[in-house]
Amino acid sequence: MGTTESAAASLDAEVLRQRLEQLAQREGVRRWDLGASCSTDTSVQVDRGEAKQMKGAQRSAITLRVWNDDGLVGITSTSDLSDAGLARALAGARDASAYGNVDEVPDFSPLATAPLPVLEQPIRPPVSILRLLDTLKEAERDLLGRHPAIGTVPYNGLAQRSSDRLYINSAGACRQQRLTTASLYLYARAEEAGRKPRSSGAVRLAYGASDLDVAGCVQEAAERTIAHLDYAPIATGRYTCVFSPEAFLDLIGAFSSLFNARAVLDGVSLSRRESLGEQLAVPFFSLHDNGLHPANVGAAAFDGEGTPTRRLSLVEGGVLRHFLHSEATARAFGVAPTGHAGLGAKVSVGPDWFEIGPTPGSDGGAQGLDRFAAGSDGLVVIDSLSALHAGVKASQGSFSLPFDGWLVEGGTPRSIEAATVAGDIRTLLSSIIGFEGPAKVTPDGLCPHVWVEGLSITGDA
Numbered sequence: 411m412g413t414t415e416s417a418a419a420s421l422d423a424e425v426l427r428q429r430l431e432q433l434a435q436r437e438g439v440r441r442w443d444l445g446a447s448c449s450t451d452t453s454v455q456v457d458r459g460e461a462k463q464m465k466g467a468q469r470s471a472i473t474l475r476v477w478n479d480d481g482l483v484g485i486t487s488t489s490d491l492s493d494a495g496l497a498r499a500l501a502g503a504r505d506a507s508a509y510g511n512v513d514e515v516p517d518f519s520p521l522a523t524a525p526l527p528v529l530e531q532p533i534r535p536p537v538s539i540l541r542l543l544d545t546l547k548e549a550e551r552d553l554l555g556r557h558p559a560i561g562t563v564p565y566n567g568l569a570q571r572s573s574d575r576l577y578i579n580s581a582g583a584c585r586q587q588r589l590t591t592a593s594l595y596l597y598a599r600a601e602e603a604g605r606k607p608r609s610s611g612a613v614r615l616a617y618g619a620s621d622l623d624v625a626g627c628v629q630e631a632a633e634r635t636i637a638h639l640d641y642a643p644i645a646t647g648r649y650t651c652v653f654s655p656e657a658f659l660d661l662i663g664a665f666s667s668l669f670n671a672r673a674v675l676d677g678v679s680l681s682r683r684e685s686l687g688e689q690l691a692v693p694f695f696s697l698h699d700n701g702l703h704p705a706n707v708g709a710a711a712f713d714g715e716g717t718p719t720r721r722l723s724l725v726e727g728g729v730l731r732h733f734l735h736s737e738a739t740a741r742a743f744g745v746a747p748t749g750h751a752g753l754g755a756k757v758s759v760g761p762d763w764f765e766i767g768p769t770p771g772s773d774g775g776a777q778g779l780d781r782f783a784a785g786s787d788g789l790v791v792i793d794s795l796s797a798l799h800a801g802v803k804a805s806q807g808s809f810s811l812p813f814d815g816w817l818v819e820g821g822t823p824r825s826i827e828a829a830t831v832a833g834d835i836r837t838l839l840s841s842i843i844g845f846e847g848p849a850k851v852t853p854d855g856l857c858p859h860v861w862v863e864g865l866s867i868t869g870d871a
Contacts, residue, residue, distance in 0.1 A: 436497070439504055440477075445714050518579055518581055519737040527711055527719060536619070545619070655850040658859075667804045669725075735747050735759065788818075811831055827869075
């Protein structure tokens with residue numbers, strides 16, 4: 411790796427801030443801010459016991475903004491943290507500010523110097539790439555041995571990362587967070603004679619590669635894949651559906667523009683300014699964005715503008731309570747930033763980690779679930795959704811998505827050969843019957859199983 415990336419891997423926010431102050435004075439720049447993300451990554455992939463890919467990389471992404479005397483903003487990106495590189499970036503952003511958008515002028519977050527939450531995130535030492543390879547080979551071998559039909563694990567990977575995030579500005583903000591993370595994914599493919607191939611998988615996250623639940627990942631990937639071997643077609647019609655936590659979180663994530671103030675202002679959200687306080691879902695439904703949850707490996711203490719991360723109620727008792735904000739959208743709404751901004755040419759807004767469940771004090775839809783015994787005929791369990799990038803029209807609220815799942819008849823589940831679930835997100839949120847079981851931690855959030863009635867399923871039968 412080059413010296414630029416090596417320097418980036420050992421960033422010190424306070425030293426960088428002091429250097430930038432001196433360089434900015436030299437360049438005649440009085441108001442500026444900088445966001446950076448730098449990481450060292452190691453990853454491996456295998457194919458039937460052999461190494462398929464082994465990678466190591468050091469990466470840095472630095473975004474620098476400069477305000478000119480007219481208040482307009484110029485922005486530039488660099489990966490060069492030398493004095494010469496930073497001076498060029500300052501000069502480039504200063505020159506670009508002459509062409510800044512007068513209708514979109516961001517400012518420093520008023521919370522960029524507020525106290526940060528304390529996160530319990532242990533820093534784990536990296537393991538050797540050969541150890542990663544051996545661990546993944548063993549996991550693949552274990553998964554292949556779980557059933558004769560499992561012939562390959564075509565998608566797999568074991569990775570570890572050590573990263574630094576920082577935000578500094580000319581008003582004295584100086585944020586830095588160091589983090590180590592590791593991830594494992596296993597996606598198996600099974601095929602029996604005269605039958606279509608079936609696939610499923612599992613993911614695990616941890617603070618270090620040595621902490622990963624490898625055995626649990628293998629077990630879950632095997633169980634989910636084997637459960638789809640005995641499949642049959644399903645008749646087109648309307649069904650009561652049970653979404654797995656992963657599937658429901660994926661669906662809510664695909665429609666997160668409902669809660670996104672940037673999307674509201676841009677006119678690409680189903681919500682409007684006046685939507686706050688309106689009933690969006692059934693009265694026992696609650697949704698929070700909580701990037702600080704202890705189970706959220708990779709939690710960020712602050713966003714791209716330096717605003718501290720916090721738990722935010724988006725829907726409470728079925729009522730839309732808050733939007734996700736950056737500094738600019740919060741200013742437009744007359745509220746405080748919520749810690750969901752990403753630094754860029756146009757500041758983006760996005761969710762961190764969802765918590766979904768029953769409203770405190772409610773029965774979580776228990777009365778509704780009582781109407782549907784577990785063995786009810788015509789119950790569809792949706793395990794995972796596909797083609798979210800193509801099958802969701804977020805600004806219209808509609809979705810039509812292929813899924814893997816089971817049809818429960820006579821109390822017995824049988825995998826569905828091929829089917830699509832379709833509907834409108836607002837109708838779905840108003841058709842939730844209840845929540846079942848304890849909330850499950852996933853990479854995207856926390857959620858129990860969610861029962862919804864009257865969804866349209868298109869099958870091959």
